[in-house]
Amino acid sequence: MVDSQKYNIGEYYRPLTAWAYAGYTFLFILPFIGIVFIIVFSLNNENINRRNYARSYLCWLLIALILFAIVMFTGLLPLITQQVRNSQFFS
Secondary structure (H helix, E strand, C coil): CCCHHHHCCCCCCCCCCHHHHHHHHHHHCCCCHHHHHHHHHHHCCCCHHHHHHHHHHHHHHHHHHHHHHHHHHHCHHHHHHHHHHHCHHHC
C-alpha cells in the first residue's frame, strides 16, 4: 500500500483503496443520490483517482442506458423476455 505521507504525493494524487472503490460503487448504485454523487465527483478536482473512477462509472452508465433504449425502441425486449421464460432455467 502506498502511504501518501511517506512519498509526499499529496491529496490530489492519493490512490484509492479497495474499500474506497467498494464504497463508491455502493454509493453510486443508490437510485437518486448515486447520480448526484457521480456528477459531483466527476466534476470535483480534489482527488484525480476518485474523479476518474466517477467518470468511468458515468460512461458505463450511459452506455448501458443507450443499449437499453435501443432494445426498448427496436422491440427486442419482448423477444428477450420470451426466450428467458422459455429457457430451461424456468421450467
